[in-house]
Amino acid sequence: xxxxAEGSPARRMTRARRNALLQSEPVQGFALISPxxxxxxxxxxxxxxxxxxxxxxxxxxxxxxxxxxxENYRIxxxxxxxxxxxxxxxxxxxxxxxxxxVLAYPxxxxxxxxxxxxxxxxxxxxxxxxxTSYLLRVMSWKVILGYNGVLNSGLMGLGIIDEPSTALxxxxxxxxxxxxxxxxxxxxxPIFVSLEKVDRTLVEAAKDxxxxxLRSFLRVTLPLSVxxxxxxxxxxxxxxxxxxxxxxxxxxxxxxxxxxxxxxQFGKASNWPLGAALSVTxxxxxxxxxxxxxxxxxxxxxxxx
Amino acid sequence: MTALxxxxxxxxxxxxxxxxxxxxxxxxxxLPIFSINTAATPKFPLSGYTxxxxxxxxxTPALLDAAWNSLVVGVSASILATVFGILAARSIxxxxxxxxxxxxxxxxxxxxxxxxxxxxxxxxxxxxxxxxLSLFTVVLGHVLVCIPYSMTVLTSGxxxxxxxxxxxxxxxxESAFGTFxxxxxxxxxxxxxxxxxxxxxxxxxxFIIAFFLTGTDATLPIxxxxxxxxxxxxxxxxxxxxxxxxxxxxxxxVAEILRRRAAGRTQNExxxxx
Numbered sequence: 001x002x003x004x005a006e007g008s009p010a011r012r013m014t015r016a017r018r019n020a021l022l023q024s025e026p027v028q029g030f031a032l033i034s035p036x037x038x039x040x041x042x043x044x045x046x047x048x049x050x051x052x053x054x055x056x057x058x059x060x061x062x063x064x065x066x067x068x069x070x071e072n073y074r075i076x077x078x079x080x081x082x083x084x085x086x087x088x089x090x091x092x093x094x095x096x097x098x099x100x101x102v103l104a105y106p107x108x109x110x111x112x113x114x115x116x117x118x119x120x121x122x123x124x125x126x127x128x129x130x131x132t133s134y135l136l137r138v139m140s141w142k143v144i145l146g147y148n149g150v151l152n153s154g155l156m157g158l159g160i161i162d163e164p165s166t167a168l169x170x171x172x173x174x175x176x177x178x179x180x181x182x183x184x185x186x187x188x189x190p191i192f193v194s195l196e197k198v199d200r201t202l203v204e205a206a207k208d209x210x211x212x213x214l215r216s217f218l219r220v221t222l223p224l225s226v227x228x229x230x231x232x233x234x235x236x237x238x239x240x241x242x243x244x245x246x247x248x249x250x251x252x253x254x255x256x257x258x259x260x261x262x263x264x265q266f267g268k269a270s271n272w273p274l275g276a277a278l279s280v281t282x283x284x285x286x287x288x289x290x291x292x293x294x295x296x297x298x299x300x301x302x303x304x305x
Numbered sequence: 306m307t308a309l310x311x312x313x314x315x316x317x318x319x320x321x322x323x324x325x326x327x328x329x330x331x332x333x334x335x336l337p338i339f340s341i342n343t344a345a346t347p348k349f350p351l352s353g354y355t356x357x358x359x360x361x362x363x364x365t366p367a368l369l370d371a372a373w374n375s376l377v378v379g380v381s382a383s384i385l386a387t388v389f390g391i392l393a394a395r396s397i398x399x400x401x402x403x404x405x406x407x408x409x410x411x412x413x414x415x416x417x418x419x420x421x422x423x424x425x426x427x428x429x430x431x432x433x434x435x436x437x438l439s440l441f442t443v444v445l446g447h448v449l450v451c452i453p454y455s456m457t458v459l460t461s462g463x464x465x466x467x468x469x470x471x472x473x474x475x476x477x478x479e480s481a482f483g484t485f486x487x488x489x490x491x492x493x494x495x496x497x498x499x500x501x502x503x504x505x506x507x508x509x510x511x512f513i514i515a516f517f518l519t520g521t522d523a524t525l526p527i528x529x530x531x532x533x534x535x536x537x538x539x540x541x542x543x544x545x546x547x548x549x550x551x552x553x554x555x556x557x558x559v560a561e562i563l564r565r566r567a568a569g570r571t572q573n574e575x576x577x578x579x
Contacts, residue, residue: 266425
């Protein structure tokens, strides 16, 4: 303060201007968020850029040859093993997002339209299992579906089957079931939020104008909740493509997914550039599919009207 | 029973809702059931009640180390993530500036990115920088994935916050820091504690990032992962898993109660995802 008072008029002016700038809304807001922003830049954006860079290099035994090459992408896209893994991962994640959304929609609808006073209690009831360890939830499916597991021993005890079935565990169906269960809450919440935003007077208007409950649902409520359905489908689909734990624990040989291959490249196989190329390919394909899903659901919404 | 009926309402939709909740809880409930069963394999019929699997837990030094590591990582990650979350949530709810939505999107991105990809990209950078893998690198990773959750909890606590209270305090001569400490902080402290609990729970349960970024030190999920290879160790894992389930459940319940109280104070409704 005293320094400012002693300074020449010109310097005082610039300082005043600088202070005005520093106190302006945008600068203060940006200054406040910058530590978090920088953290995300350094630990998320920079690492992803490093992965992209690696994907164009070659592993040379222990060192990395930094000459530009597309060889890793050729392997990632044409080698049958990686192509199959990518396809399977996409298939599994699309199935999982389809089932979670279809199963979750009625619940979200029920809570939003019939939840009454207990809305938040219902939401809490449904989200609480999902704050427990993901690893443990996957493990419990292993316990259920295993050869000596709950389902087999239960069915045998009831006399429905004579011998434990091996068809339950270690295949892609087991992966789909486990992931559908694991991601259920993530689908309910976005759908619930979008249903809450549906203007109830519109539903009443449809009823007054002679639409039955089913028609007013199909022509008013469902189209209006499409944004929630889209975000639910994406919030489930994107992370499940890269799931590692579930295929490893309940997938067996037929349930291996791309994340397991990526991990192998950074572990045992020790071919970082190939692992990087597989990661980038997965991210690009997921982004494309996500975009396609948004377009398809929007088109269906337009047709429904 | 009548209370249950009133809660459920009526009709096939409520029957479905009931079944759905059963579907959500059933798998999780098998862990505690088989953790007090005498048989070493989890199957029906149950063979008898025992607590021996629990009694064995404190006698396993590797487990105690892992529990201590998890505690250290969880406390550090939750404090750091909450500090970053407070700064960002305050900025997002209080100020308007260009690029605000984009920055928010970037900070929230770890929520929807495949975890394996987040983990291996961080691994690559840390190895390039010559950082040796340790619990410290796990904390760095956990902070990144906790920030989005911290942000959602805190934004719902900060939003609808009556700015005139702060202005009144400033007009009455309080400094910016004084206003924050004496007006803002008391209003938002439940949200902050809620964020700490949520982040601690996430860090406690997080596996993938810890798996890739840790050196030789195991956290509890990594310890469990190692034990899963041995069928004979399963009951012990189930017992440990049950304890973790109970811990997560309690932490999240307290966090939710506090978050609601914070949202109530600022007259704002919304859940973790709202």
